[in-house]
Amino acid sequence: xxxxxxxxxxxxxxxxxPLSIEIEDESHRHAGHAGAxxxxxxxxxxxxxxxxxxxxxxxxxxxxxxxxxLMRGRxxxxxxxxxxxxxx
Numbered sequence: 001x002x003x004x005x006x007x008x009x010x011x012x013x014x015x016x017x018p019l020s021i022e023i024e025d026e027s028h029r030h031a032g033h034a035g036a037x038x039x040x041x042x043x044x045x046x047x048x049x050x051x052x053x054x055x056x057x058x059x060x061x062x063x064x065x066x067x068x069x070l071m072r073g074r075x076x077x078x079x080x081x082x083x084x085x086x087x088x
Contacts, residue, residue, distance in 0.1 A: 002027055002040050005074045009042065012066045016048045019085055026079075043079040052084040 002025045009023055027040035044063065051059045059082035064071060067078065 005040055005070065006042070008070055008074065009044070009067060012068060012070065013044070013046060013063065015066050016046065016050045016062060018046050018048045020047045021045070040075060041077040041079075042075060043081070045081040045083075047083045047085060047088055049085055051082050054084075056082075 006023045006025055010021065013021055022045045024043040025040060026043055046063065050062055054062070060080050063078070063080050063082060067075065071078065
């Protein structure tokens with residue numbers, strides 16, 4: 001299921017027109033964690049001009065909004081590193 005979730009998340013985040021995107025499934029690191037049975041743990045690093053001029057909270061909201069209902073099922077935890085072009 002995790003590779004399928006990564007694919008779905010990548011599709012959703014495409015709406016932010018990323019210049020680059022990396023998604024890492026870290027679910028194996030959380031085996032036995034109470035929330036791990038209900039959804040996976042992921043890290044995303046994304047670079048998009050959609051983040052230009054926005055603070056960290058606004059950037060994370062854009063990512064969560066794009067992920068949509070994945071955050072209420074397939075994804076239990078999502079670590080976000082969101083950058084505007086030139087910040088990396």
